């Protein structure tokens with residue numbers, strides 16, 4: 718393999734109870750589509766998308782795991798080697814919220830601590846919500862995870878989830894101090910834009926604001942890896958992380 722062909726790849730696992738919108742989220746992010754039909758994921762599925770972080774091409778490999786307990790034995794094998802995790806629950810499904818702690822534990826059993834985001838999906842159904850904003854924010858704080866509220870259906874904040882995680886992983890790969898800022902979920906609940914600030918207090922990314930706009934933070938770069946002066950940097954990066 719030539720030096721120029723080397724790229725950064727990040728494995729992200731998406732977990733959560735059945736029906737919360739994991740497959741839909743991945744489809745939305747990688748293919749730009751949304752379907753109303755529910756097709757239970759059997760075992761594990763996989764899609765990827767390439768974005769640019771700090772001028773580097775980063776390939777995000779999204780592992781969609783079945784939410785049903787019957788597939789636990791199969792899916793946990795796929796958590797191994799994951800560098801980031803999305804813990805997903807649905808605004809209209811109380812059990813899926815209550816299960817978030819268990820999902821975090823299951824992933825940590827295989828991967829230790831990795832950058833993790835709690836995603837409250839189906840925020841378009843906020844009027845049918847079975848969780849309060851406070852309890853969700855408290856859970857995120859207690860679990861030391863960033864909270865992002867999304868609507869896969871309306872394409873709100875989906876790109877922010879993966880850009881945030883990819884940025885965190887990229888920082889870790891570069892050996893920059895990660896300052897643990899990914900672990901905070903504040904409670905202001907306003908706006909939907911991604912805030913890459915590295916200060917200690919990280920606001921929740923939310924779609925609650927009535928003036929929210931669709932997130933455009935994911936820059937899709939559908940082209941071959943650049944042959945540029947970043948090659949040397951890539952080499953350094955790859956000493957610190959695995960190529961998937």
Ligand SMILES: Nc1nc2c(ncn2[C@@H]2O[C@H](COP(=O)(O)OP(=O)(O)OP(=O)(O)O)[C@@H](O)[C@H]2O)c(=O)[nH]1
Nearest residue numbers: 735736737738739740741753758784839868869870
């Ligand atoms: N209203 C609304 N419906 C959604 C949203 N995201 C997903 N859905 C719907 O929720 C249902 C379940 O979505 P899936 O993506 O299949 O759920 P899953 O988490 O992958 O389910 P498993 O494969 O069983 O683990 C589908 O009918 C989707 O259309 C959303 O943001 N809003």
